[in-house]
Amino acid sequence: xxxxxxxxxxxxxxxxxxxxxxxxxxxxxxxxxxxxxxxxxxxxxxxxxxxxxxxxxxxxxxxxxxxxxxxxxxxxxxxxxxxxxxxxxxxxxxxxxxxxxxxxxxxxxxxxxxxx
Amino acid sequence: xxxxxxxxxxxxxxxxxxxxxxxxxxxxxxxxxxxxxxxxxxxxxxxxxxxxxxxxxxxxxxxxxxxxxxxxxxxxxxxxxxxxxxxxxxxxxxxxxxxxxxxxxxxxxxxxx
Numbered sequence: 454x455x456x457x458x459x460x461x462x463x464x465x466x467x468x469x470x471x472x473x474x475x476x477x478x479x480x481x482x483x484x485x486x487x488x489x490x491x492x493x494x495x496x497x498x499x500x501x502x503x504x505x506x507x508x509x510x511x512x513x514x515x516x517x518x519x520x521x522x523x524x525x526x527x528x529x530x531x532x533x534x535x536x537x538x539x540x541x542x543x544x545x546x547x548x549x550x551x552x553x554x555x556x557x558x559x560x561x562x563x564x565x566x567x568x569x
Numbered sequence: 570x571x572x573x574x575x576x577x578x579x580x581x582x583x584x585x586x587x588x589x590x591x592x593x594x595x596x597x598x599x600x601x602x603x604x605x606x607x608x609x610x611x612x613x614x615x616x617x618x619x620x621x622x623x624x625x626x627x628x629x630x631x632x633x634x635x636x637x638x639x640x641x642x643x644x645x646x647x648x649x650x651x652x653x654x655x656x657x658x659x660x661x662x663x664x665x666x667x668x669x670x671x672x673x674x675x676x677x678x679x680x681x682x
Contacts, residue, residue, distance in 0.1 A: 457612070484667060484668045485668075486668040486669065488672075495658075495673075495675055496613070496658060496670075496672040496675075497672075498669050498671065501667050501668045501669055503667060503668075508667045508668075509667055509668070509669040511669075543612050543613070545612075545668065545670075547668050549667055549668050557603075557618070558603075558615065558668055558670060559615070560605075560614065561612050562610070562612045563612050
């Protein structure tokens with residue numbers, strides 16, 4: 454069974470640009486969550502999508518957005534990039550039939566974004 | 570507001586020793602507490618998880634101890650091996666917040682041969 458796939462693995466962007474990251478969850482998983490990982494702030498929750506709807510949202514500015522497609526694949530977009538957006542962006546998928554059912558979250562290898 | 574506090578930040582253990590990492594949480598609505606292991610260049614991988622109705626859970630060399638009244642839980646790695654050298658994260662999730670995990674700051678474990 455294939456794991457969570459994130460593309461691309463590495464990205465270098467310039468301040469002010471925008472970027473789109475992609476995540477393909479494990480087959481059958483309907484919940485996709487995104488996290489930002491930095492040395493200073495650790496792992497921080499960005500948002501979660503379930504059945505193409507945003508179910509939870511973290512405390513990030515509106516420049517960070519996402520969406521989920523009918524096949525559960527998800528994308529996140531960051532507009533007007535800032536130097537501080539440099540981070541490892543991780544995607545996690547889980548079964549999550551509905552809120553309240555705690556099932557394992559499986560992470561991808563992440564996309565390393567560098568903003569110069 | 571840091572809802573899950575993890576300590577220590579770094580830990581050095583001799584091969585064969587016991588590694589202990591502690592976490593404390595504030596929100597009593599949390600009802601799922603997983604531990605993740607992360608190697609450099611990789612995403613976090615689930616090690617073991619526990620719910621508040623259980624005080625201890627063991628899987629191989631890894632044990633979670635849970636103290637609901639103190640709002641604390643810890644990871645014990647028995648017979649630590651150099652291959653266990655990684656960063657460990659505790660996390661917590663609320664029953665009504667789907668897949669949203671709140672992570673501790675992480676512990677960098679180094680097991681010396």
